[in-house]
Amino acid sequence: MIENFSNKKDFKVYTIKQNGINPTLAGFKTGNLLFEVFSQNIPTEKQNTYRHIIIENKILKEKGYKFKQNVKHRK
Numbered sequence: 001m002i003e004n005f006s007n008k009k010d011f012k013v014y015t016i017k018q019n020g021i022n023p024t025l026a027g028f029k030t031g032n033l034l035f036e037v038f039s040q041n042i043p044t045e046k047q048n049t050y051r052h053i054i055i056e057n058k059i060l061k062e063k064g065y066k067f068k069q070n071v072k073h074r075k
Contacts, residue, residue: 001013001026001037005026005028005035008028008029008030009028009029009030010027010028010029010034011026011027011028012026012027012028013025013026021040021041021042023038023039023040024038024039024040025037025038025039026039
């Protein structure tokens with residue numbers, strides 16, 4: 001991340017304490033977009049972020065297109 005993106009606006013890399021796992025995050029801006037990269041030293045399938053995305057996707061599929069658009073609008 002540092003080698004490839006440290007020249008980007010608002011670039012930062014930091015570690016947070018989260019239930020003893022201590023994930024590392026990196027972020028930067030390019031144009032009007034903010035990018036954030038989240039990493040942990042545990043298998044992907046066991047990461048809370050991965051689990052969140054899988055569950056969110058299941059709910060959005062079950063509820064349908066209108067519900068998904070409503071969620072997008074509120075974000």
